[in-house]
Amino acid sequence: MLTDNTEQTWPPIVWFAMKISGIFYHQQIVRQRRCLSCDMEHFAKQQKINSDDTNALRPIDVDITYNLTSQYESNFSYKSARELGNDKRSQDDDTCDACKTCWWNKDGNVVRYTESSIGVSHWNHPGSWLLSIIILFTTIGLLINEFRRTINTKFGNPKKLLHLLSYTAFLCTVSIVPIMSLSSKxxxxxxxxxxxxxxxxxxxxFIVRRLQFLDPAKNGYPGKIFLVACLVWPVLCAVFRCYVILGLSNKQTTEDALSCIIAGLAQFIWGCFVFLIYLMRRSFQIQLDLVLRFLKTMEGQTELCQRVLRQVTEDFRCFRHCVRIYMTAVIPLCVLGITTNLTWQYMLHATDAKPSESLNTQKYINIMIWLEISMFICLGAVAVGGIDAKHIWEMFQLSIYCLQSSHQRSHWNYLIRYLKHVEERTPAVSFSMILSVVGFYMAVQFGKQDVIY
Structure with missing residues (x-):
């Protein structure tokens, strides 16, 4: 693998998406890269040094618990971005070949960069962590207030149950992203x-390390049409909601205007988050292809290959768990939204007395609801590549089976055993499917409803 340096900035659209989504938290983003094995060894050395400094005599005095995600979360003993820029040669001497794979670009070349060189330093300024917290708390607080207002006006009224479930499904869907982002903080x-x-x-x-596999300085970001959809579709939904609620209604209130603003803000944050998921998914597909080439090239060097596999396995596990949690929450909410809207449409057309003006308004409300539901389903499915990221890892494992050769059978058998050992088992019937069935049942069991919004 060649070693290269880059001073080209990355397109700022992703920094904008991360800023809007409240992603920035750590002041230092680009740090010294170590593979998981070297990071564990470094952690053990640091613990020994700390124990010597504090004259710890008992094993219980030393914290030996290593966190597999500490290279992304912790704040100890890593060179800063400035030191990386001034000390690349010493880093080459201090790291193993597996560590260098942490700097791969799209072509498998080792390309080191700093926060200034990729342009993120202008967006992740001092105080960014506080701004992210403010954005997330404000968004969640406004959504909670909107939910409270909905409960006060519709809860306890049997004829408004359909309206309550439909709008609750929408609010919960757009609340998932800020809640997940706040949990990350x-x-x-x-x-x-x-x-x-x-x-x-x-x-x-984590996201910046994923973006490097896309080589954005040279190629830009993939999925430009999808990017436009992620930014324009939420705005279109927000504008149409304003038109329906404020333009077609005879009684516009400040609370209705605030409701439209909250919905628009939450949907735009959701669109930015979905695009980041899409980029991470594409980056893993590129990285896993590079890892396959690396394993074939380094055939016979079992320890080195396992170090590389150990790092990519842990990274993909974090991503896959994140996608699974998101989809587990979104799928039943979308099913609930679809079924309640279909039930409402059935009851609306079954009602005998319907004023023509009111029916026209309900038609626009129906379009608004379907526009939002289709956005959540379509963009989410494209970003993930389905309903789960499991298929990416399965294809990677299958490719490793195809790579094994007879003259290095013990080498490949060892790697395959390792992958089987860390493989995760998922239940055939997921919690998401159970909630979907429950949501469908709830949506069709209603008495007489007020079909006019």
């Missing part, structure tokens, strides 16, 4: 301690 605040490794995938350090 909480995990980073505790240096990644405890469960919830999925939150690491919504970490600026």
């Amino acid at each position: 909480l995990r980073s605040a505790f240096s990644g301690r405890g469960p919830g490794s999925w939150a690491t995938a919504i970490n600026a350090r």
